Every structure is written in structure tokens, then in C-alpha cells.
Amino acid sequence: MKKSIITIDGPAGSGKSTVARILAEKLKFLYLDTGAMYRAVALYFIKNNLNYQNELENLKSILENINISFHHDPDQSLVKLNGKIVESEIRTPEVTELASPLSALPEVRTRLISMQREIGKNKNLVCEGRDMGTVVFPHAALKIFLVAQVDQRVKRRLLDLQKKGIPTDFAKLKKQMEIRDYRDSHRNLSPLKPADDAVEVDTTSLSIQQVVNKIMQLFEKNLGKTQ
Numbered sequence: 001m002k003k004s005i006i007t008i009d010g011p012a013g014s015g016k017s018t019v020a021r022i023l024a025e026k027l028k029f030l031y032l033d034t035g036a037m038y039r040a041v042a043l044y045f046i047k048n049n050l051n052y053q054n055e056l057e058n059l060k061s062i063l064e065n066i067n068i069s070f071h072h073d074p075d076q077s078l079v080k081l082n083g084k085i086v087e088s089e090i091r092t093p094e095v096t097e098l099a100s101p102l103s104a105l106p107e108v109r110t111r112l113i114s115m116q117r118e119i120g121k122n123k124n125l126v127c128e129g130r131d132m133g134t135v136v137f138p139h140a141a142l143k144i145f146l147v148a149q150v151d152q153r154v155k156r157r158l159l160d161l162q163k164k165g166i167p168t169d170f171a172k173l174k175k176q177m178e179i180r181d182y183r184d185s186h187r188n189l190s191p192l193k194p195a196d197d198a199v200e201v202d203t204t205s206l207s208i209q210q211v212v213n214k215i216m217q218l219f220e221k222n223l224g225k226t227q
Contacts, residue, residue: 004029005125005139006219007132010146011181011192013153015203019146019211020128021077026216027126030072032119034129034136035099036079037112039090040068042098043081052102059107068115091164093176100180103130104187113190130184133195142222144215145194148204153177 006029008020017033024031044066045052055062071078071085078087089095102108116136120127129136133143148156154174161168184192194200199218203211 003122003124004141004219004223005120005127005137006142006144006215007137007140007195007198008126008128008144008146008215009130009132009134009192009194009198010148011130011153011184012177013157014146014148015156015208015211016128016146018208019203019215020126022208022212023215024126026212027124027219029124029126030120031077032070032116032125032127033077033079034112034116034127034132036087036090037068037115038099038103038108039095040079040081040086041066041108041112042095042102043086043090045098045102046094052098052105056105059105063107063111066111068112070119088164092166093161093168097176100183104183104189106189109189130192131190133198134193135190138195142215142219143195143198144218145198145200146211147200147202150174150177150181152204 006023008016008023010016017035020033021031023029041063044050050062052059067082069080069083071080078085079090080086113136116127120137127137133140133145151174154170154177157177158168158170158173161173181192201211201214206214
């Protein structure tokens with residue numbers, strides 16, 4: 001039977017991770033959090049006191065020392081860096097700040113895209129990121145692009161950080177998010193943008209369940225067309 005891939009792209013705080021995780025659980029598909037992979041690379045650089053701007057000539061050899069995998073169980077998908085689960089370590093503001101410029105480097109992106117395609121090979125998959133529908137899985141069965149007003153996205157991220165006991169404030173977080181949005185959408189390689197055939201969903205005033213239901217309906221409709 002032909003395998004199905006659903007891509008969910010969008011900026012930070014648009015609801016990608018939560019929606020993708022629930023959707024994968026409902027469909028019994030594998031869930032792939034590609035943002036976690038870039039965060040894992042950032043964590044490796046931080047732990048090894050590496051300044052990427054000073055290591056541009058050595059990037060390829062550094063990346064060869066980085067192995068990223070996932071531990072999947074019925075309740076969650078946890079990212080592993082060189083065999084160690086680092087899920088909580090990759091969610092800090094320091095890692096978030098470094099992950100964005102690292103993700104714009106061609107060597108990093110090429111390496112991780114290759115890993116992502118290998119993970120998704122011959123599998124039913126729900127993957128979320130910023131270039132899933134445009135670059136990594138251009139032939140996906142369904143492509144979703146989530147958007148939301150920036151203040152709403154900041155509130156969501158603030159709540160996530162507060163739950164984890166990470167102190168921050170609205171104004172600082174908003175500025176970081178706006179910088180990240182600009183950087184992601186203006187980079188030369190794999191910029192953040194919807195695929196031509198993606199369905200855009202504005203999550204500003206929708207609950208998580210409403211977004212999931214909408215995508216489920218789109219997938220079932222899409223599945224009917226291909227059968």
C-alpha cells in the first residue's frame with residue numbers, strides 16, 4: 001500500500017508541533033519534529049563550546065560527529081543526540097536562538113534534510129517544520145501551512161516556557177520571534193513559505209482540536225481523490 005506523508009509548516013508558535021503530534025497519534029502515523037533536529041545541532045555546538053562562525057570550514061566534519069534519532073513510544077517522541085535523550089535540553093531560549101542561524105547554513109540543512117528523508121522513507125508520516133512541503137517532501141499527500149497573528153503566537157510560546165519553568169517576558173519573546181520570522185522567510189536556502197499546493201490554515205482563533213479536525217477532513221477528502 002502506498003504510504004502517505006502529511007507536511008505541516010509554519011512559523012514559531014503557529015501550533016505545528018502540538019497539531020502534528022495529535023494528528024500522527026490519531027492516524028497512527030510516525031511523527032517527525034524536524035525543528036528538534038536543528039535544536040539538537042545547536043545543543044551540540046553549545047555543549048562543545050563551538051562558535052559556528054569560526055567553524056565554517058570545519059562544518060562538514062563537525063556534522064559527521066552528530067547523530068540525531070528519535071525515541072518513539074505511545075505517548076511521545078523524544079529526540080536523541082548521539083544516543084542520549086535531550087528533549088528538555090533543546091527547549092531552552094539559548095538553543096532556540098542558535099538553532100535559527102545554524103539552520104540557514106547549507107551544510108547543516110543538507111545534512112538534516114538527508115536524515116529527514118531517510119526517517120520518512122516507506123513510512124506513513126506527519127512531519128512538521130519550515131520547509132517540509134517545499135523542499136524535504138515535495139510530493140507529500142497533503143501539505144498544510146499554519147499561520148497565526150504574532151501576539152497570539154508569542155502568548156502560546158510564553159505559556160510553553162512558563163510550564164517548563166523557563167523565565168522570559170512578552171516583549172523580549174516577541175522581538176526574538178519577529179527576528180526569527182524575518183530570518184526564516186528571507187534566507188536563501190529553504191526559506192519559510194507555503195508550497196504552491198499547500199492549504200493555509202489560520203490558527204489565531206482556533207483551538208488545537210479545531211485545527212486537527214480541519215486537517216483530518218482535508219486528509220480524508222484528499223485520500224478519497226487518490227483511491
